[in-house]
Amino acid sequence: MLADLAYPSDGESLPAIMYVHGGRWFMGARAGNTMWEELNVVKWAERGFFALTIDYRLLGSSPAPAPYEDLQCAIRWLHSHADQYGIDPKRVYLIGDSAGGHLVSLAAALGDGPYARMGGWADAGNEIRAVISAAGAYDLNTLDWGDAWEPFTTVADSVERQVSAFGESLAEMSPEESAKWKPLLEELNQDLRPWVDNRRQIGGGEAVRRLASPLHQVGPATKPILVIHSDDDSSVPVQQALDMVQSLEDAGVFYR
Structure with missing residues (x-):
């Protein structure tokens, strides 16, 4: 797994922000897309953040939940290197779009869940402060491309x-x-x-997709989420975001 990172050379107790790309878990990369132009790690470092953008294993080569395992691994890497880079481990933020929005929202709602800690730094923390989800997917069983999430x-x-x-x-x-x-x-x-x-x-099937659906994992411990969605999104219907917001409201979770 590769990542691009940037940070102020003289920073201490830096907030960290991690961008997770979209692409229906089958495509995309950590850099070179439209979102990346706005989330360029150098720009974020200039604003005082330790910033990184990650790749993750794509479902065309590694079955689910590989993308989520890699995100969790990257979060643990941040925590394990907090002292080295001057990161404040209590201020780790995630931002993702589309499939990346799904992954960061799942991190906010589920944490480790039942998934194995793969990739290293198994003893490190994985706490996050809040997430931003743009055009995220929240219920895989009602999403027309959600059945790609199959552990096989x-x-x-x-x-x-x-x-x-x-x-x-x-x-x-x-x-x-x-x-x-x-x-x-x-x-x-x-x-x-x-x-x-x-x-x-x-396992597999609808039960495993429900487990990986942020909508169904929201609870009192869910981290704050900023939900951003367009009402004409042709990939993830806006109803997914509306349902997610209602779930956050019902659970008393802070959201915007």
């Missing part, structure tokens, strides 16, 4: 079969060759087992 437990099964086959192949090697490859097998089992188990726990 068959992928976990395939990974486990391949690791098992690798282990079986060691028995056919010479003792010297087997000893050379055995540490790699042990490392694979250690690294992949949490991922395989987590994918099976999450």
Whole structure:
């Protein structure tokens, strides 16, 4: 996962802001789009922020919830490097558009949830202060492209079969060759087992999309959200935003 970042060279106790791009989880990148021109990390650094914009694994190559796992990993990275860069860990803000709006809103409502902490810095904090969601998706089961959010437990099964086959192949090697490859097998089992188990726990279908829908995860602990949406959005109907606002209102969560 790559990121662009910028920050004042003489800053202390800096607020941090992270931009998460859109693209229906299948496309897009951390820079080079229209939103990025307004959210250029250098511009934000000039305003006194530690600013970064991240890439995340796209669903064309990695099944859900890979994009969300990568966002959570980036948040943990911020917390783990707060002292190094002079970041105030109590002032971490997220901003995203479309699919990115979905991801940052889910972070505000769900936090870790049942998802495994993948990618590193597993012991770091992941607290955020507030989020801005522009044209975000909030209910995946009523969104015409929401069914792309599918963990594919068959992928976990395939990974486990391949690791098992690798282990079986060691028995056919010479003792010297087997000893050379055995540490790699042990490392694979250690690294992949949490991922395989987590994918099976999450499951699939409507239930997993409901879990990943910010609308259905809003509660008293949800972080403040600024909801921005156009009434002629052809990708995410404005009704999604109206329903989200009502859910925030019902839960007593601060929003605008």
